[in-house]
Amino acid sequence: MTIARSPVLVDCEDVAWFRDQPEAARGAAAALGRRIGLDEQRTAQLVLAVAELAGNLTxxxxxxxxxxRVLRPHAESGAEAASGVEVIAVDSGPGMPDIPAALRDGMSTSGTLGIGLGAVQRLADSYDIHSRPGTGTIQLARFWPRPAPSAARGEPAVAGVTRPISGEQTCGDAWAVRTDSGFLPTVRGRAPSAGPRGDGTPPHGPSAGGRPSWSALTNPLSQQSRSTVPRAAGVRSEAPGRPGPDDARTVSTGRTTPVRAASPGGGEGLLVMSCDGLGHGPQAALAAQAAVQAFRTATGRTPEKVMEEVHRALRGTRGAAVAIARLEPDGRLLFCGIGNITAALVTTADRTTLMSHPGIVGHQVRQLRTYEAQLPAAGVLVMHSDGLSERWSAADLAGLLHHPPAVLATGLLRQAGTRRDDASVVIARSPR
Structure with a gap:
């Protein structure tokens, strides 16, 4: 008899982006390592890797x-309470023509005495790299305490990235993921932070004086499940860029049939939400935070029912565009979207965009509808805010599909992101 293993579930918190700031990145890495309890040696290794990656970017x-950002395992995953740090370095060129050579010790194109990417790979508990000449490079490294928790031995099936509009410190976009097996969801409690961190960033959660916390607003709950979702059915692919029949703002490459009586199947489902608070800045971030909290504690099991609870929670806020998907173990994908969140099923050869309807969650929403499709076994569910252009294709992601979801999300943000609005991407992959 095969016993299903609990999925690796993590929260992503305390997010910070750095551009042309190697010293600030090293200082922030040291502060994060000390704050989450990495010992002196492990913190030094984290800082050394960040120095190498930031130096190479420069x-x-x-x-x-x-x-x-900080990774915090959830109790649902069966992981220990230890936290880790994730580092992602991304650029737009010139790329590496020979990745194995770049990872060999002593390899340098600038004559520096850096530790080299091979050492970064050895120091990290998890390491991944994607590089293409003329396109750029993405590297991911995770650092956990010693001994490493079980979360370090698995790759999350879902991950996302958020980035605020240029000039802002808070992001009005958010994403959230949780599993559902018919029991009421619970939010893992945490002791309140005593004050600002050593790097000057406020603690996670709402800060004193009512200012929203960067980490709580930009990186809500991240959980994953072992849901299995195969090939899309009942969806007809069309030319990318066509507006949907119900919403001129929604690009639809396919048609789905509304399923009014859609119900969760047996076993554990995976609920994924993408949210774009109206506008940007702290007020948009507050709307996103309200959506995330409602999503975490919702009692509804279908996207439609969860959306109803999120809609009620956002009254009194600016409102938001919201998309919620549920991936079922029996292969179905249930979807409900309001506003201009793009949701698509993507394989190496095809992109099929799911239907959303006009409205603002928290203000004006039509009658909610759940649509049903299936995710190809080798494909992914992509959801992103309008901080990314919709002018991307399956071919743009084909070389990234076998990489971890966090690398794939970062690649799409690089490919289609703009700096004129908050941006977020969340990727869900069938973990089978």
Missing amino acids: KHAVDGSLLL
């Missing part, structure tokens, strides 16, 4: 950025 990259 020397070689075009439009390079480095992302730092």
